[in-house]
Amino acid sequence: xAVAAARFRHARYSAAVAHTHLPGVDPDDFKAALGRWAxxxxxxxxxxxxxxxxxxxxxxxSVSLHPPxxxxxxxxxxxxxxxxxxASGFGVHILAADQTEVSNTFAGSREDRFxxxxxxGGHHGVPMLEGALAxxxxxxxxxxxxxxxxxxxxxxxxxxxxxxxxxxxxxGGYRHLADARG
Numbered sequence: 598x599a600v601a602a603a604r605f606r607h608a609r610y611s612a613a614v615a616h617t618h619l620p621g622v623d624p625d626d627f628k629a630a631l632g633r634w635a636x637x638x639x640x641x642x643x644x645x646x647x648x649x650x651x652x653x654x655x656x657x658x659s660v661s662l663h664p665p666x667x668x669x670x671x672x673x674x675x676x677x678x679x680x681x682x683x684a685s686g687f688g689v690h691i692l693a694a695d696q697t698e699v700s701n702t703f704a705g706s707r708e709d710r711f712x713x714x715x716x717x718g719g720h721h722g723v724p725m726l727e728g729a730l731a732x733x734x735x736x737x738x739x740x741x742x743x744x745x746x747x748x749x750x751x752x753x754x755x756x757x758x759x760x761x762x763x764x765x766x767x768x769g770g771y772r773h774l775a776d777a778r779g
Contacts, residue, residue, distance in 0.1 A: 635767040638692045640703045641669050641749075642716075642724045643677075643684035649711050649724035650677045653704035655766050656746070657689060665753040666738060670746045682740050682747050686721025689751070690729040694762040694773050699726065720754050730764075732757045 622630075642651035656670035667689060671678050681687055692700055702710050715727040719734045726732070735751025742748075765772040 632768050635765055635772070637730075638696075638700050638764045638766050638771075639669065640690045640692060640699060640726060640729075641671070641681060642688040642690070642726065643681045643686070644718075644722035644724060645677075645680040645684070649716070650680045651703050651710055651724065651726075652677045652681070653700050654689075657691075660750060665756075666750055667733060667735060667753060668748050668750045670743070670748055672746050673742075674745065678747065682737075682749055684721070684723075684737065686719075686723045686734065686736050686754075687749065687751060688719060688723040688725050689733040689735060690726050691731040691733075692764040693728060693730040693759070694764050696728060696764055697771050699728075700764060700771070730759055730761055 636655050637657070639654045639657045640651050641654045642649060644650075652671070652675055654669050654671065658668050660666035660668050669687075669689060671681055699714065702714070711724065716724045717727070719725040721734070721736065723734055725734065732755075733751075733753050734755040735753050737749070738752045739750045740747050741750070762774050765774060
């Protein structure tokens, strides 16, 4: 039921945004320029009332070392938006080079995104995927509305890292580093 309500909200929000054009940069030029920014790929997860939810996110950054804070930007039109931004905690998974399919799964419209993926429960019941380059368990610190996205800031409670190469995104496609550990 919550998923259906979120999808309805998503459709209504998307229709409203599609008719909004403010003066400034052309939206296609803006997207093309930002597409030139090389970034890692993350999957953000949270425990929802109907089970675990997650989505692929490329807008991720560190915010502060003391206290340890990170941020992720989540589109308000996403059907996972409300669950993730209202959860007491969330997980950030920095994907490894061999996790293209994980990224595609969480970027798609499947509701059963966790099916056939190994995961475990972390602090705050956060679903934590296995096999990531790094995993962060975060406690919700603040949510800031910014345009058509919400900036979710989390205080990092736990960090796990491995020594493998990252999955990257640049110019509209996945990229792999030749040797990140040089």
